[in-house]
Amino acid sequence: MSIDVSNITHSIQLAVAPVFFLTGVAGMIGAVAGRLARIIDRGRVLEDRMMASKDEEYVQRSLLELNFLRRRGRLANLCIGLLTLCGALIALTIILLFIGQTTKTEIDANSWSLAAMFSFGMGVVSFVSALCCFMVETMMATQLLNFHPLRQPASVACQVAANMPASTAAAPPRKTAADAARQEGFMPQV
Numbered sequence: 166m167s168i169d170v171s172n173i174t175h176s177i178q179l180a181v182a183p184v185f186f187l188t189g190v191a192g193m194i195g196a197v198a199g200r201l202a203r204i205i206d207r208g209r210v211l212e213d214r215m216m217a218s219k220d221e222e223y224v225q226r227s228l229l230e231l232n233f234l235r236r237r238g239r240l241a242n243l244c245i246g247l248l249t250l251c252g253a254l255i256a257l258t259i260i261l262l263f264i265g266q267t268t269k270t271e272i273d274a275n276s277w278s279l280a281a282m283f284s285f286g287m288g289v290v291s292f293v294s295a296l297c298c299f300m301v302e303t304m305m306a307t308q309l310l311n312f313h314p315l316r317q318p319a320s321v322a323c324q325v326a327a328n329m330p331a332s333t334a335a336a337p338p339r340k341t342a343a344d345a346a347r348q349e350g351f352m353p354q355v
Contacts (some may be wrong), residue, residue, distance in 0.1 A: 177263070181259070183255050183258050183259050183262075183285065184259065186255055186288075186292075187252055187255045187256065187259075190248055190252045190292065191252070193248050193292075193295065193296075193299070194245060194248045194249065196299075197241055197244045197245050197248065197295075197299060198245060200302065200306075201241040201245070204234050204238045204241060205238065207234060208231060208234045208235075208238070211230060211231055211234070212227075212231070214227065215227040215228070215231075230309070233305070233309060236305065237302050237305050240298050240301055240302040240305070241298075241302055243298050244295045244298035244299050244302065245295075247291045247292070247294050247295035247298065248291075248292070250288075250291045251288045251289075251291035251295060252288075254284050254285070254287050254288035254291060255284075255285070255288045257284045258281050258284040258285040258288060261277050261280050261281035261284055262277075262278070262281045264277050265277030265278045265280075265281055
């Protein structure tokens with residue numbers, strides 16, 4: 166039995182090509198897992214503050230945000246699941262390509278290549294679906310941001326700064342109840 170080195174080399178090159186895609190999938194899983202960890206941490210902080218608070222309005226706003234965080238967490242979990250499926254399909258593609266290249270008969274090689282093509286196609290569909298989930302989760306995260314100060318016209322902010330006495334401008338700003346509420350936790354708009 167003679168070994169054809171060029172055929173084996175070509176088989177390995179063909180099978181290893183999707184590994185670069187697999188590396189990108191692994192990077193995306195890491196990014197989404199980091200976002201999920203932040204969602205979980207924020208939820209825990211909100212739950213602790215909500216349990217300690219006696220302010221019913223704050224509790225209601227916290228419950229709204231917790232519900233929003235739950236939806237974001239589910240989207241992140243779905244994204245990680247799709248990326249994991251994508252990784253498994255790409256790994257299957259690598260196996261199928263290698264087997265297809267090393268098979269002796271042309272009929273077997275064609276069927277293995279067709280299976281590899283289907284596996285790779287499903288992996289790409291899974292990856293695109295995961296990217297869509299990631300985009301929606303990111304858009305949801307920015308909906309939680311509170312941009313009330315930015316809604317004021319710039320001329321109003323300049324007038325307020327111009328009308329302040331010099332001694333007030335040099336003094337550190339006083340904290341108001343609204344500032345304290347913002348520091349305690351974000352209150353989503355309803």
